[in-house]
Amino acid sequence: MSNLSIDSPRRRRFLAGVGAGLAVYGTAIGTTAADSHESVQVVLDNVGSSAWELVDADEDVGEQGVNNPELTLQEETRYTVVNQGSGPHPLAFRDEDGNDLLSQDSAGSYEDQDDVNYEENGEEMVFTLTEQLADDLDTYICTRHVSMEGAIRTVEDVDATVTFPDQATASSTFTAEEATDPAVSVTVATDTDSAVVVTYEDDTDLVIAGLDVFDADELDGEEDLVIPVEDDGGFPGEHVAHIIPADDLSGEYNPGDTVSADTAEAVINSDAASVVQANLSFDDQTGGEPVDEGDVMATVDVSVADGGADLPYVIDVHPTDDDGELVGTEFVGATDVLSGENENAEIVAERVPDDGAANELPFAGTDSFVVMIHVVDDESAVGDTASPGSFPVLPNVDAEAGPVPGGVTDLAEVTAEFEEDDTDVDDDVEDTDDDEPAETDDTADETDDDEPAETDDTADETDDDVPGFGPVAGVAGLGGLVAYAYSKLVLNGEPPVPADDGLDEPDE
Numbered sequence: 001m002s003n004l005s006i007d008s009p010r011r012r013r014f015l016a017g018v019g020a021g022l023a024v025y026g027t028a029i030g031t032t033a034a035d036s037h038e039s040v041q042v043v044l045d046n047v048g049s050s051a052w053e054l055v056d057a058d059e060d061v062g063e064q065g066v067n068n069p070e071l072t073l074q075e076e077t078r079y080t081v082v083n084q085g086s087g088p089h090p091l092a093f094r095d096e097d098g099n100d101l102l103s104q105d106s107a108g109s110y111e112d113q114d115d116v117n118y119e120e121n122g123e124e125m126v127f128t129l130t131e132q133l134a135d136d137l138d139t140y141i142c143t144r145h146v147s148m149e150g151a152i153r154t155v156e157d158v159d160a161t162v163t164f165p166d167q168a169t170a171s172s173t174f175t176a177e178e179a180t181d182p183a184v185s186v187t188v189a190t191d192t193d194s195a196v197v198v199t200y201e202d203d204t205d206l207v208i209a210g211l212d213v214f215d216a217d218e219l220d221g222e223e224d225l226v227i228p229v230e231d232d233g234g235f236p237g238e239h240v241a242h243i244i245p246a247d248d249l250s251g252e253y254n255p256g257d258t259v260s261a262d263t264a265e266a267v268i269n270s271d272a273a274s275v276v277q278a279n280l281s282f283d284d285q286t287g288g289e290p291v292d293e294g295d296v297m298a299t300v301d302v303s304v305a306d307g308g309a310d311l312p313y314v315i316d317v318h319p320t321d322d323d324g325e326l327v328g329t330e331f332v333g334a335t336d337v338l339s340g341e342n343e344n345a346e347i348v349a350e351r352v353p354d355d356g357a358a359n360e361l362p363f364a365g366t367d368s369f370v371v372m373i374h375v376v377d378d379e380s381a382v383g384d385t386a387s388p389g390s391f392p393v394l395p396n397v398d399a400e401a402g403p404v405p406g407g408v409t410d411l412a413e414v415t416a417e418f419e420e421d422d423t424d425v426d427d428d429v430e431d432t433d434d435d436e437p438a439e440t441d442d443t444a445d446e447t448d449d450d451e452p453a454e455t456d457d458t459a460d461e462t463d464d465d466v467p468g469f470g471p472v473a474g475v476a477g478l479g480g481l482v483a484y485a486y487s488k489l490v491l492n493g494e495p496p497v498p499a500d501d502g503l504d505e506p507d508e
Contacts, residue, residue, distance in 0.1 A: 046085030068150035160190035164271035180398035182229035189221030193246035200234025230255035237307025282410035290364035312376035330356035331388030
């Protein structure tokens with residue numbers, strides 16, 4: 001279990017770039033200042049002679065409608081601060097010792113620095129918040145009314161990205177008999193040693209589900225970072241992955257702890273994801289005929305518990321190769337778009353790509369296939385027809401193995417039986433008719449010459465047994481039946497070895 005130091009000092013420079021601000025603690029961790037370096041306008045006005053109020057701003061720099069709100073400004077951003085009470089209420093920006101850094105009432109110590117590029121135009125104070133100015137900046141104040149004073153927080157310009165896709169854990173996989181051990185996968189790109197803290201919301205609190213600390217060389221945005229889920233109070237459901245520089249950690253946190261407001265201020269970036277629990281049950285099954293494009297090739301049972309997110313998904317079917325290995329780049333079918341729990345979901349055959357080596361259609365015989373959950377990432381709705389390979393795989397993360405091959409999967413054998421040819425008997429009989437018509441006529445003529453009366457009787461009897469044929473023709477008919485039986489044996493396997501008829505070969 002990881003322990004993190006995350007106590008904040010009374011006042012600190014914290015780091016920006018996280019979405020929409022922490023207006024009410026616990027509901028979100030978001031942007032605490034402007035997340036671009038473009039010019040940002042901030043409008044202040046006086047509340048009598050007792051306080052300032054924030055009237056308007058291009059970015060979320062503070063709370064409006066309160067007296068002397070704390071302002072959050074980001075490094076390397078150019079600000080235009082409009083003081084609507086500027087006549088009797090000159091505005092100044094000061095350090096913690098009360099010294100003027102920028103002022104409408106006197107010469108501040110930073111006003112002549114080129115990189116600050118300070119300008120004063122009537123009500124407006126225009127400046128660039130450099131790193132050095134940010135280090136010294138502490139308050140904004142009316143130089144004539146000491147009660148009109150508010151605090152300033154500055155945001156360090158740190159480049160950090162985090163990607164936290166929708167994913168599954170504690171879910172089925174064909175690579176192991178047991179479900180995956182609970183964990184999530186996150187990718188982070190930053191140049192500073194950082195903690196990855198994964199939280200879920202409980203009422204208005206942010207509770208830590210799991211966390212770990214990584215060196216900067218591990219945070220290149222290329223490798224999956226695996227964070228074990230050690231508090232499952234919010235699972236399944238939405239979780240948020242936060243990045244906090246390791247230098248800003250000074251206490252201890254464990255899974256299950258509630259994140260403090262000071263800790264939230266140290267976040268440099270965040271991303272949210274649905275963390276789901278999914279199960280596939282794909283049993284061996286047999287169909288009565290070969291499977292072609294557009295046919296239902298099999299059915300599957302599936303459940304996706306997502307904490308009420310109604311995550312849409314499809315089940316794609318992948319072939320296996322001669323060694324029984326998953327061929328993840330080829331598909332032989334898909335279900336319609338689904339969500340939640342489904343029994344006997346039908347998989348419709350469709351070969352993708354057309355030139356795939358392992359996904360031949362029509363399919364007949366027995367082969368192994370892998371079913372896999374793919375998460376819908378467009379506007380498709382439940383019940384829509386889906387083509388296999390249209391959507392990304394839903395990752396399935398294991399605490400030890402990390403993301404497992406194929407995500408949420410199951411393996412089964414599907415059998416499509418061969419169709420029998422019902423025309424064999426008729427063909428054999430017709431062949432027999434064509435074989436020996438001449439012999440029958442010749443035999444009848446010879447019999448008439450020797451014993452006319454008996455020949456007629458015999459001919460009549462023969463006609464009753466095998467109409468239209470003499471004795472030799474009857475033998476030929478039996479030969480046709482034998483040929484038919486033999487052909488059926490060959491159709492269903494190797495031809496049989498003829499039995500010894502007990503006759504020796506004649507001497508030459």
